[in-house]
Amino acid sequence: xxxTPTVIPRSPAPDDTLAFLKNGYLxxxxxxxxLGSDAFEARLAGMRATVMHGREAASxxxxxxxxxxxxxxxxxxxxxxxxxxxxxTLEGPPHRHRKSMFMRMLDDASVARLVAAFExxxxxxxxxxxxxxxxxxxxxxxxxxxxxxxxAGIPADRVDDRDLAGRLAAMVDRASSIGPVNWVAxxxxxxxxxxxxxxxxxxxxxxxxxxxxxxxRTIADGSDDHGAPLPEEVAAVEVLNLLRPIVAVSRxxxxxxxxxxxxxxxxxxxxxxxxxxxxxxxxxxxxYPFFPVISGTVQRPFDWRxxxxxxxxxxxLDLYATNHxxxxxxxxxxxxxERFEGWDGDPNTLxxxxxxxxxxxxRCPGEAATIALTARFAQLAATxxxxxxxxxxxxxxxxxxxxxxxxxxxxxxx
Numbered sequence: 001x002x003x004t005p006t007v008i009p010r011s012p013a014p015d016d017t018l019a020f021l022k023n024g025y026l027x028x029x030x031x032x033x034x035l036g037s038d039a040f041e042a043r044l045a046g047m048r049a050t051v052m053h054g055r056e057a058a059s060x061x062x063x064x065x066x067x068x069x070x071x072x073x074x075x076x077x078x079x080x081x082x083x084x085x086x087x088x089t090l091e092g093p094p095h096r097h098r099k100s101m102f103m104r105m106l107d108d109a110s111v112a113r114l115v116a117a118f119e120x121x122x123x124x125x126x127x128x129x130x131x132x133x134x135x136x137x138x139x140x141x142x143x144x145x146x147x148x149x150x151x152a153g154i155p156a157d158r159v160d161d162r163d164l165a166g167r168l169a170a171m172v173d174r175a176s177s178i179g180p181v182n183w184v185a186x187x188x189x190x191x192x193x194x195x196x197x198x199x200x201x202x203x204x205x206x207x208x209x210x211x212x213x214x215x216x217r218t219i220a221d222g223s224d225d226h227g228a229p230l231p232e233e234v235a236a237v238e239v240l241n242l243l244r245p246i247v248a249v250s251r252x253x254x255x256x257x258x259x260x261x262x263x264x265x266x267x268x269x270x271x272x273x274x275x276x277x278x279x280x281x282x283x284x285x286x287x288y289p290f291f292p293v294i295s296g297t298v299q300r301p302f303d304w305r306x307x308x309x310x311x312x313x314x315x316x317l318d319l320y321a322t323n324h325x326x327x328x329x330x331x332x333x334x335x336x337x338e339r340f341e342g343w344d345g346d347p348n349t350l351x352x353x354x355x356x357x358x359x360x361x362x363r364c365p366g367e368a369a370t371i372a373l374t375a376r377f378a379q380l381a382a383t384x385x386x387x388x389x390x391x392x393x394x395x396x397x398x399x400x401x402x403x404x405x406x407x408x409x410x411x412x413x414x
Contacts, residue, residue: 008050008305009035011042020044024398025292028053028318039305049295049314050307053321055328058348060304061317062356062363065092067296069362086237088362091299095362097225098238102365103358105215105242110151111369114246115376118147122377126385131414133389135407136257140250141169144373148246153214158199167192168240168247176400189240196236215242245366251401252374254408255288256280257381258395259335261388266337271382274375276337281374283337285352286329289395289402292320294354322351386410 011031013019020027028051031040039052052061061067068091087098121143129139145165149156167188174185202208203220210217219238222230230238259280260266269276298313309315324332328349329339348355353364364370392405 008039008041008307009037011035011040014043015046016042017045022398024396024400025289025320025402026397028293028316028321029324032318032321044316047314049316050309051293051316051318053318054325055322055346055348057317058322058351058355060302061294061296061315062348062354062361064300064302066298066300066302066309067315068299069296086234086241088241094225096360098222099359099365101218101222101238102242105218106365106369108368110215111372114147114151114369115372117151118144118373119376119380121146121150122380126412129412131412133409133411136410137250137254137403137407139410140253141165141247144247144250144253145243148243151215152242153211153216154199155208158202158208159195164192164195164243165247168244169250171240171244172248172251172401192240193233193236196239197232200232200235200239242366245364246369246373249370249373251290251403252281252284252288252370253377254403255284256374256378257388257408257410258393258404259284259287260378260381261393263335266378267382267384270378274379277375277378277382278371279337279340280378281371282340282343282350283335284374284378285370286323286350287335289320289397289400290352292400293318317351317355319351319354322349322355325349384413386412 011019016027016031019031023030031042031051032038032053038054038057039050041048041050043049069088087095087102090098125139125143125146142162142165145168146161149159149161149164170185170188171192174182177185199208199216200220203210203216210220216239219230219235219242222235222238224230260270266276266280270280293316295314295316298309298311298315301308301310303309322328326332343350347357347363353367353370354362356363358365358367387410389409389411391409393408394405395402396405
């Protein structure tokens with residue numbers, strides 16, 4: 001593949017929707033190789049788009065305020081992972097203002113408190129399931145939901161944590177689905193939004209006492225960039241935008257155990273070395289499949305690779321292909337946490353949660369929390385609190401979002 005192609009080629013198919021469904025995470029990678037380019041034009045679901053990957057592509061996509069995320073994704077995805085007025089759909093000053101709220105809630109001290117809450121809940125749930133075999137993914141969803149609620153300052157008597165765990169997980173699990181399965185997940189999401197809106201209203205009216213520094217208080221007191229209070233329905237969406245990504249870390253917990261089970265030499269390294277645990281966490285995020293792509297629509301015209309991009313043009317950044325780009329990562333198909341010992345931290349190379357700068361752009365503000373939670377769980381798992389029974393550990397790259405075939409069942413030790 002040429003590093004600097006001068007023309008963006010076209011996919012040979014009249015519409016690539018079936019190719020995307022057939023190939024899943026590898027759709028872009030296979031097209032890039034076939035066309036000998038790190039970008040190509042295609043039609044997906046009848047819509048023309050430019051699909052690209054790599055360090056330069058991530059820089060173009062995330063820097064310079066070139067793109068808008070509003071209505072850039074299919075409605076089946078949009079209404080599960082975002083909603084009208086949420087931080088992801090904003091641009092310019094409104095986005096930077098709203099993003100600053102999330103950055104405050106997820107600063108280093110707050111992340112440390114979240115990790116501590118996670119460890120408490122893990123200890124509690126592990127004891128509840130001692131001697132039993134359980135799907136780690138489902139268990140992780142519950143542990144992370146309880147940890148997120150406690151950390152956010154949401155009283156336990158204001159929510160059914162198991163029900164909420166299922167609703168939050170379904171928003172991610174069903175984001176790539178269509179038809180009745182997706183519709184059911186959207187109905188469940190609306191129920192979660194109604195709960196969150198009522199909670200925000202009660203915090204504002206002092207019917208629920210919330211610590212002044214808590215996340216739920218911060219959102220309830222949130223304002224737009226002109227100082228007007230956030231409408232209840234928007235604040236409710238942002239409550240879910242805070243909780244859902246924390247619960248989504250459950251996939252990384254599963255992948256961490258999968259990695260350490262298939263590479264057992266990392267148990268001893270991780271147990272005694274927090275830096276090794278962080279390297280494992282980053283390699284889990286690079287190596288394993290999370291969301292395959294992110295989409296944007298051009299809001300500011302620019303030229304790239306000999307093509308004029310005009311407002312309204314659709315661009316898709318292939319996250320999975322970027323995380324496996326051989327121009328960036330040596331032997332990208334191997335699980336090698338040691339690669340992060342000398343990593344320069346380039347924000348446009350490791351992009352499972354977006355590229356660019358988190359404070360000013362659309363990179364996930366909870367990335368540090370994801371790394372910290374995954375690294376701490378790696379250390380907890382390194383003590384072998386459970387065994388991994390014989391099962392199908394294969395991960396299909398055609399299924400989005402991916403999990404091991406048997407959802408990675410673990411046998412909790414007494």
